Amino acid sequence: MMRNRNDPYRPQRRRFLKQAAGTGLIAGVGPWLASCGIIGSDPRAETSAEWRDYYFDLSNADPNTNFFLVAGTKHHPVSAITDAQLAALKSAEPGLAQISDANITHGAQNIPLPANGPQLLYVKGMPKAGSATAWSMHGMFYHVPSTAAANVSQALAISCASAGDGTFLGEFSTCVGPAAPAMRQRELPTTSGGYCAGGIYLRYKSYFDHAVSLVCNHPEICSFDAATLSYVQQVIVCADANILALAQSLYRQGPATETGGWATQVPCIDPDTGQPKLASNGHKLYFTHHSEETLRLTGAAIQSILPKIKNDPVLGGNVAGMQTNTRDNQVLKGKLWVVNSAAPPASVATPSARPASFAASPPGVTWTPRDLSSGNGYRVTDVTGTSSLDTATNALSRTLSFTVYNTWLRYLGLYVRFLDGDGRPIALAELPADIHGQFSTGFNGTYDGFLTLLNQPFAVMGIPFPEIPVVAENHWSFTVRVPESAASIQILSGGLGSGTNSYPETTRPGEVMTVVVDLALPGLFLALAATAAFPAFAAKMTTATKLLIGTAQIFMQAIVDTALAGFYNDPAVFKTLGAPVFFTMVKAAPAFWAEVQASLAAGEAEGVAEDTLPFGIGVALQAVAALGLIATIAETSAEVAQSPWTYVTEVSSTHDLTVSISHDPLDVAGFPATATHYRLAAVCDGSSPRDSGIIPMPAGTTTAPLSHAFKGIPLGGKVNVSVCFYSNDGWLAGTGTTGPIDNTVDTASITITESRVPLTSNTTYGHKQKIVLDGSGKHVWQATPTAPTVQPAVCANAPGNLCELVGITLSEPFGAIGYAWKASSAGVTDFASGAGGQLYQFANLSFTATPESGYKTSGGGFLTPARLAYSRSSPTSRNFYIDTSGGSNIVRRITLSKVDVPPAIDLPNSNLAVGKFNFASDAFLIHPTGKLISINTALAKFEVLVPASTPVADSAAPLAQAYAGPGTREGLLKGPACMAVTPRGEILVIEQTNNRIQAFDTGANPVRIFSNNGSSIMPLRAASTGATFLDVQMEFVGYIYVLWVNSSNVYTLDIYGPQGNYVSSTSGINAGKLTVDLFRNVYSLNYEKLTPVGALTEPSISEWVPSTP
DSSP states (O other): OOOEEEEESSSSHHHOOOOOOOOOOSSSSSHHHHHTTTOOOOGOOOOOEEEEEEEOTTTTSSSEEEEEEETTEEEEEEEOOHHHHHHHHHOGGGGGSSOOOOGGOEEEEEEEEEEESSSSEEEEEEEEOOSSSSSSSEEEEEEOOOOHHHHHHHHHHHTOOOOOTOOOOOHHHHHTTTTSSGOOOOOOOOOOOOOSSSSHHHHHHHHHHHHHHHHHHHTTTTTTSSSHHHIIIIIIIITTTHHHHHHHHHHHOOOOBBBBEEEEEOOOOOOOSSSSSSSSOOOEEEEEEEEHHHHHHHHHHHHHHHHHHHHHHGGGEEOOOOOTTTGGGGGGGSSSSEEEEOOOOOOOOOOEEEEEEEEOOOOOOEEEOOOOHHHHHHHHHOEEEEEEEEETEEEEEEEEEEEEEEOSSSSSEEEEEEEEEEEEEEGGGGOOHHHTSSSSGGOOOSSSSEEEEEEEOOOEEEEEOOOOOTTGGGEEEEEEEEEETTEEEEEEEOOOOOOOOOOOOGGGHHHHHHHIIIIIIIHHHHHHTOGGGGHHHHHHHHHHHHHHHHHHHHHHHTTTSSSSSGGGTTTGHHHHHHHHHIIIIIIOHHHHHHHHHHHHHHHOOSHHHHHHHHHHHHHHHHHHHHHHHSOGGGOOOHHHHHHHHHEEEEEEEEEEEEEEEETTTTTTTSTTTTTTTEEEEEETSSOOEEOHHHHESSSSSOOEEEEEEEEEOOOOSSEEEEEEEETOOEEEEEEEHHHHHHHHOOOOEEEEEEEEEOOOOTTTTEEEEEEOOOSSSSSEEEEEEEEOOOOOOOOSTTTTTTTEEEEEEEEETTTTTEEEEEOTTOOOOOOTTTTOOOOEEEEEEEHHHSGGGGEOOSSSSBBSSOOOEEEESSSSOOOOEETTSSSEEEEEEEEOOOSSOOOEEEOOGGGOOOOESOOOSSSEEEOOTTTTEEEEEEEEEEEEEOOSSSSSSSOOOOOOOOEEEEETTOOBBSEEEEEEEOOOEEEEEEETTTEEEEOOOSSSOOOOOOOTTTTTTEEEEGGGOOOOEEEEEETTTOOOOEEEOOTOEEEEEEEEEETTTTEEEEEEEEEEEEOTTTOOOEEEEEEEEEEEEEEEOOOOEEEEEOOOO
């Protein structure tokens, strides 16, 4: 059995963790385990070896084989178990009684293994007769130190955490044993067993453990922290039914050989000799290429398990405000995911149309990001600039400074691109020598100047980076000189990703170093039991910039023919990736390989590293390939796979805009007497809204104009400034707007209109008017206090039947409402097939006194929902619909030109697209930055699309980036149903299943705006009443409107304050969708259909107004 001895086992192995972690071995899972009361002595003291006995199921192997357990480069004999040994074993370990005698065939005794770190082992088979160099791989498994495994086992035993849906090792043994003819499948158990805990987990290894290891080889599932790895395996992986299917397949396919099996052993051919390369013991070195069946089943298991990892609060941490490369990192020990819930002034660029002439910024201006959201796993902060004019030479000298953060496990190549006044990129060759010379020439593109490679600075596979004094916060802070010809700048960070690759010259260095350092090398350290040394190695690469860049150049040249552009989309890439990485590392990159070997030595790895390299570098690459085979990238929860190829932060020159505000001319006494404060918002083209904050009113009667200066807003395009005046209890006392004006002027004026509508706990909404058809069939407003009643949906294919309400949206500057529904209409046919019946349609009308003046329909129908999104405040037309006619999700324009004029619509046959979503849309909106946001309920996905500034062909439409995934923790979604955008730009998503609202930025990062900025999550009042949430909308100040219906078919509108506090409710708003204007008027899309029904069946629209005090 297993015995622990006190003999030293490489006593300095964990010196690194002592120095770097400080707080002990189990900081990630440790606090959770400690809460169960099962942690005893200080784990930092555990530096001894533990001697392990292992027992194996090799019942499917050729008996004429000698077996070895390979730990690093050491080979430990594996012998057949005698009947007496088996009887003694089962007597000593009662759990093994569940395993058939035929499935306990071999054993290895007295194997020295690390007591405080994991190691990846495998069983090697050498034929008793035949080749002395060829061998087979029968399976691999993770050695987990007994202390870590026991802690989790005890935690499971006392129900400190759920074991999920049960563990399936016992079922696997039944399926592959002699009592299971033809590998028959049986119904899976649904109760947790002890198969992945205690002695079985520690000592018995079969193809079930092999299946577990293939899944845990994925870089976002594997942990170098032993306690976390044990927790992941026992609590999550073992409880997934996909593991059983994979294990059965591995057993049936048989060992990996040069001719096949669960994998094919591909000899490592030395390019210098053309002969197979041999290890120091004379055995062949192999690259292990998994079979298609193995990849498919491994991918299915990873796809199922990754969301559970990402949703487990034990396994994650928040890096908001964390300082990089400091002792702050130690709280991330054992963490496999991070979230950044801060809302810093970071950015991801939104391409936007610019005026025909846009002069370079004059002396004295500053710079600002156009979008103030973070990227998912990335952000840019502290954007500043300097500008001075040399009066002697009349030369303009300008600089841009910024700080970059990369929080995911991958490398990014950092670049800068300069744009002229028309938004065109300026070629580096056209720049002055002093500007061009600040960039490293090795990786420069045509337009993009290379600055450096960025690593992730917090933790790697559950082990925090050590504190490195030379890595200060400004290590990733940069200052670049800006040419006089540049009107704006793009900060580009490229690497591995998915979606549309619009900046291909920026991705290569990051791609290559992610493959080498973050995917290939960790397996080598794991196989050699040197996991403690890898974070220090990765941290050293962060500071050894010259070595890192030089290494990237070498690897880029070596694997130039490998299709990394399809890395996460095409698993076939991995068939050829191992060899060039291996030979480049050991032959062409001596300085880098020397650092690897030195780090392994510091981790006190035993054996020749080169002997283990082919095996080690392949394990994670094959796992990533498996996920790419089974799932589209947008469907996965893998962080790197969800990253864009290039993060784009557009920084524009700025100016100050001073707004003069005049009172309502009908109020000769001046501004509203009840107003105690006011607030302004400036919405610039393609930019996050700028908020003045609350401004107190002057004391006493005020008739003179008020003034506010917006400092440093983006220069160029159009801007729309709005102002609202409020009483002390939140009453909206007056409003006004500039309307769209040129954003090149420095002054603007507003004249307000007073109002008399507050929102209080007594506020209710009353029906004012609704859209009807007059005698000539034109749309008109009909004043009536009587609200429409609920009419049942009729989805039969007969003209006149209204089936479903899809959405309603409005544009304030253009006085337009867009709405969509599903109905059967005479003469309306499907754009794709030409067939009639129940089809999705949309229309636009004016919400002025003459609705018909802006009326226009889609002119045809769609088999799946065609959703609309209008920008409520944009000074230019930013309005779109999702064309689903061809089975895809193409985004096209709806162009509004002026009030009371019908829009122009780019129809499905126009071949004019601005973008494309990956998934069907269940809710759609346009963010003030111009980004388009869509959510998919079934997959719990949050998509962000940067639309093309001018339409392109459908085939060239940029693809949205997909984020999030299913879960209950902050940053994940469950049952996302509808969404709205706040005045400041946060995106609020109602989650039907989680009964809550969650706030995000445009990088899908949670933003803490509720409860005095303490939470990104707001519970809903109707959560306990069996509510179905129908829609959510925002008004100017930030009040939240939630429409829902209960199981008794009572429709209710709830109003919440900006901090998430409940305000009031109105019942009887019998509608499916709603929108809110600047004056807090609500427009609802009703279940009532317009009569008389003519050629078009469509719903009515109502206007609701708040009650007066």
